Amino acid sequence: MSNFQIIENSPEWWSIYERVNTISPIPKEVWAQSKIEYCLRELSYGDFLVKQGKIPTKYAFVFSGVLREYYLTPDGDEYIKSFNFPGEFTGSYFDLLSKQPSTCNIRAITDCKLAVADFEDLSSLFETHIAWERLGRKVAENLFLKKARREYELLALDAEARYNILKETYPNIEDLVPQYHIASYLGITPVSLSRIRSKSGKLKKESND
Amino acid sequence: MSNFQIIENSPEWWSIYERVNTISPIPKEVWAQSKIEYCLRELSYGDFLVKQGKIPTKYAFVFSGVLREYYLTPDGDEYIKSFNFPGEFTGSYFDLLSKQPSTCNIRAITDCKLAVADFEDLSSLFETHIAWERLGRKVAENLFLKKARREYELLALDAEARYNILKETYPNIEDLVPQYHIASYLGITPVSLSRIRSKSGKLKKESND
Numbered sequence: 001m002s003n004f005q006i007i008e009n010s011p012e013w014w015s016i017y018e019r020v021n022t023i024s025p026i027p028k029e030v031w032a033q034s035k036i037e038y039c040l041r042e043l044s045y046g047d048f049l050v051k052q053g054k055i056p057t058k059y060a061f062v063f064s065g066v067l068r069e070y071y072l073t074p075d076g077d078e079y080i081k082s083f084n085f086p087g088e089f090t091g092s093y094f095d096l097l098s099k100q101p102s103t104c105n106i107r108a109i110t111d112c113k114l115a116v117a118d119f120e121d122l123s124s125l126f127e128t129h130i131a132w133e134r135l136g137r138k139v140a141e142n143l144f145l146k147k148a149r150r151e152y153e154l155l156a157l158d159a160e161a162r163y164n165i166l167k168e169t170y171p172n173i174e175d176l177v178p179q180y181h182i183a184s185y186l187g188i189t190p191v192s193l194s195r196i197r198s199k200s201g202k203l204k205k206e207s208n209d
Numbered sequence: 210m211s212n213f214q215i216i217e218n219s220p221e222w223w224s225i226y227e228r229v230n231t232i233s234p235i236p237k238e239v240w241a242q243s244k245i246e247y248c249l250r251e252l253s254y255g256d257f258l259v260k261q262g263k264i265p266t267k268y269a270f271v272f273s274g275v276l277r278e279y280y281l282t283p284d285g286d287e288y289i290k291s292f293n294f295p296g297e298f299t300g301s302y303f304d305l306l307s308k309q310p311s312t313c314n315i316r317a318i319t320d321c322k323l324a325v326a327d328f329e330d331l332s333s334l335f336e337t338h339i340a341w342e343r344l345g346r347k348v349a350e351n352l353f354l355k356k357a358r359r360e361y362e363l364l365a366l367d368a369e370a371r372y373n374i375l376k377e378t379y380p381n382i383e384d385l386v387p388q389y390h391i392a393s394y395l396g397i398t399p400v401s402l403s404r405i406r407s408k409s410g411k412l413k414k415e416s417n418d
Contacts (some may be wrong), residue, residue, distance in 0.1 A: 071365050079364040094357040097350055103361060126346070133342035137335070140349035141306055147356035148303040152312060154363050155288040155396060156280050187364060 006038040006115055013038065016061050016115055019087060024138040026131045034125055038115040043067075043108040049116075050092055050106040055099065059091030059119050065112025066176050070184070071104050080185040082146075083109075083177060085170070091119065093143055109177060159188045160196050215247040215324055222247065225270050225324055228296060233347040235340045243334055247324040252276075252317040258325075259301055259315040264308065268300030268328050274321025275385050279393070280313050289394040291355075292318070292386060294379070300328065302352055318386060368397045369405050 006012045016038060017031050026034075043049065043065070050056045052072055067084040069092060081104060084090040095102040096119045125132040153162050163186055166173060173182065183193040215221045225247060226240050235243075252258065252274070259265045261281055276293040278301060290313060293299040304311040305328045334341040362371045372395055375382060382391065392402040 071361065073365050077365075081360065081364075094354060097354060126343070127339075130336075130339045130342055133339055133346055134335070137342055137346035137349055140346055140353050144349050144353040144356060145303060145306060147353060147360055151290065151356055151359055151363070152280065154360070155290075156282050156286075 004040055006040055008032075012040065012063065012115060015063070019061065019089075020135065023142070024131070024135040026135060030129050030131055036117050036121045036125075038117045041114045041116045043112040043114065045108055045110060047108045047112075048105060049090065049108070049114070050095070050102050050104065052103065052105045053101045056092055056095045056102045057118055057120065058116050059089060059093075059096060059122065060117070061115040062086050062088050062090060063113040063115065065114075066109045067106055067112060068109050068177075068181055069104055069106045078184055079187070080181055083170070083173070083181075083185070085176075089139075090114075093139070109181065154187065159186055159192060160199070162186050163193070163196050163200070213249055215249055217241075221249065221272065221324060224272070228270065228298075229344065232351070233340070233344040235344060239338050239340055245326050245330045245334075247326045250323045250325045252321040252323065254317055254319060256317045256321075257314060258299065258317070258323070259304070259311050259313065261312065261314045262310045265301060265304045265311045266327055266329065267325050268298060268302075268305060268331065269323040269325045271295050271297050271299060272322040272324065274323075275318045276315055276321060277318050277386075277390055278313050278315045287393055288396070289390055292379070292382070292390075292394070294385075298348075299323075302348070318390065363396065368395055368401060369408070371395050372402070372405050372409070 006016075017026070020026055020031075038061070041060070049058075049060060049067060050069075062084050064086050067090055069081045069084065069090070071079045071081065073079070084106070090106060092102060092104055092106060095104065123136075126136045127133075153165060157165075163182075166182070166186065170176075179193060180190045183190045186193065188196075215225075226235070229235055229240075247270070250269070258267075258269060258276060259278075271293050273295050276299055278290045278293065278299070280288045280290065282288070293315070299315060301311060301313055301315060304313065332345075335345045336342075362374060366374075372391075375391070375395065379385075388402060389399045392399045395402065397405075
């Protein structure tokens with residue numbers, strides 16, 4: 001696992017800035033003054049970014065690879081909260097905000113390249129400039145919208161509808177994520193998922209015929 | 210349904226300000242300049258504050274009474290997202306942010322007294338002062354934390370554990386909200402809830418003996 005600082009004005013540094021700007025614009029001079037230290041970190045399949053039970057302090061930007069965010073129950077059951085793809089931020093915002101031992105694990109499903117930074121450094125910026133406050137608001141609003149949609153799916157939709165939404169959101173998810181992880185995210189067994197997939201494949205074939 | 214403006218510097222006006230301050234402080238002079246028009250509205254049991262399918266524009270502060278926020282599925286099933294009690298804001302932030310037809314209903318469970326205002330007026334303040342941006346961030350963060358906790362409960366906890374958390378959060382909820390609404394919030398049938406309640410009552414009695 002390599003771990004060295006991302007140099008100011010490097011392509012990686014600017015790619016994080018560009019992504020941040022799509023969430024909420026930060027003036028270039030404000031960004032340059034931010035002094036957040038991003039470190040490049042490589043994870044191999046199975047490596048942890050965040051461990052359940054430990055107080056998390058870091059957030060990360062995904063350059064490449066896929067991670068999964070999941071709870072492990074006392075009985076050893078795994079519940080997948082979300083997947084993280086390239087161009088996304090990760091780090092369990094819930095746990096970073098609550099400052100309690102992490103309620104979840106974040107772990108590499110494939111080899112990953114990430115930029116990792118201290119959440120404390122980011123949150124201390126909120127008070128320094130309205131653009132940082134706005135970014136904080138937009139990030140929280142987006143996460144809230146995502147969670148509210150997920151609640152709706154879990155409460156009001158059946159597994160097949162949830163599967164169809166997942167496929168619409170991430171059309172190539174099945175090439176990147178093993179079926180048993182997708183089943184866990186949908187809250188169903190791998191057997192049920194296989195049944196839904198074969199039904200959906202059949203319907204697709206019929207509509208193409 | 211009465212509907213008249215809450216006068217600046219009235220006790221109701223200050224009680225909204227005090228509640229806002231517990232979320233994130235707004236300097237008094239900034240609050241006084243905000244020019245948000247709050248109208249007093251009374252709802253009777255069964256009245257709607259927000260109707261599913263209509264684009265919502267209003268948020269509200271609850272002075273008294275209880276409301277429920279729920280989805281109605283095409284089959285006519287009702288899924289309760291949350292309850293709103295005195296001292297809380299309501300209005301389905303999800304739908305206000307997304308500016309789409311509302312995904313839920315908000316409806317009075319008891320007679321209610323509310324202060325109602327335009328969300329547009331509030332959100333236009335975000336850019337005018339860092340204190341408003343911060344309030345927006347805190348509101349979104351709190352809602353995100355609430356939703357993330359709810360997701361955890363729905364995915365990882367059984368109905369009994371979910372019931373116990375609800376009772377801890379709102380000890381007197383059973384005096385205010387009918388059992389079938391509580392069952393819907395927990396995602397179980399009223400019969401299952403009744404079983405859980407009698408088990409929990411029995412355990413309490415045993416530990417007191």
